Amino acid sequence: MFMLKQQKAKIIDEVTKSLSNAQLILLTDYKGMNVENITKLRDDLRKVDAEYKVMKNTLLKISLTNVGLSIDDLSGSLEGTTAILYTDKDPVMALKVLYNFIEENGNIPVVKSGFFERKFIDQAQAKEFSALPPKEVLLAQLVGQIQAPIYSLHAVLSGMLRKLVYVLDGIKDKKPN
Structure with missing residues (x-):
C-alpha cells in the first residue's frame, strides 16, 4: 500500500506516543488470520487495556527506535507480516489473553519477540510470563x-x-x- 510521507510521519508519531509508556510490546506474525480473527483478538485485548495493530516493519523500526528501544535483538522479528501488541497497564493479563486466543485459534498469531517492561523477551519468555x-x-x-x-x-x-x-x-x- 502506497503512503505519503505525511501519512507515514503521522503513523510513526501515533505509534511512538503509544509505545513510550508501554509495559509490554510484543511482535507477532499474523499470517493466516482473517479480519474476523484480528477483530476478535483486538476486542479481547481492549478488555484488558491492550492494543493490537498491524504495522509495516519499517515504520515499526522507526517507532521502536524513537522510544529508545534497541532493535538489534529484533532482527528476525521485523520480517514478514507483523502486528504489534502493546499495553501500558498489566502486561501479564495482555499475554494471558493473547495466549488463550492462540490456543483457541490453531496457534495463530505466532509470537515473535518483544519487550517486557523495556527488556527484550523472546517467544519462550513471553509464554512463561503469560503463566504468571x-x-x-x-x-x-x-x-x-x-x-x-x-x-x-x-x-x-x-x-x-x-x-x-x-x-x-x-x-x-x-x-x-
Missing part, C-alpha cells in the same frame, strides 16, 4: 511470605509467655500464704 498469576495475587503472596516469620515469632513468644505464667501460677499455688 495476576499482579494482585503475586502481591498477596509476597505479603504472606513477609508476614509468615512475624506470625511465627509472635506464636513462639506468646507460647513462652504463657508457659512463664503457668510456672508462676504453680509456684504461687505451692507457696503457703
Whole structure:
C-alpha cells in the first residue's frame, strides 16, 4: 500500500506516543488470520487495556527506535507480516489473553519477540510470563511470605509467655500464704 510521507510521519508519531509508556510490546506474525480473527483478538485485548495493530516493519523500526528501544535483538522479528501488541497497564493479563486466543485459534498469531517492561523477551519468555498469576495475587503472596516469620515469632513468644505464667501460677499455688 502506497503512503505519503505525511501519512507515514503521522503513523510513526501515533505509534511512538503509544509505545513510550508501554509495559509490554510484543511482535507477532499474523499470517493466516482473517479480519474476523484480528477483530476478535483486538476486542479481547481492549478488555484488558491492550492494543493490537498491524504495522509495516519499517515504520515499526522507526517507532521502536524513537522510544529508545534497541532493535538489534529484533532482527528476525521485523520480517514478514507483523502486528504489534502493546499495553501500558498489566502486561501479564495482555499475554494471558493473547495466549488463550492462540490456543483457541490453531496457534495463530505466532509470537515473535518483544519487550517486557523495556527488556527484550523472546517467544519462550513471553509464554512463561503469560503463566504468571495476576499482579494482585503475586502481591498477596509476597505479603504472606513477609508476614509468615512475624506470625511465627509472635506464636513462639506468646507460647513462652504463657508457659512463664503457668510456672508462676504453680509456684504461687505451692507457696503457703
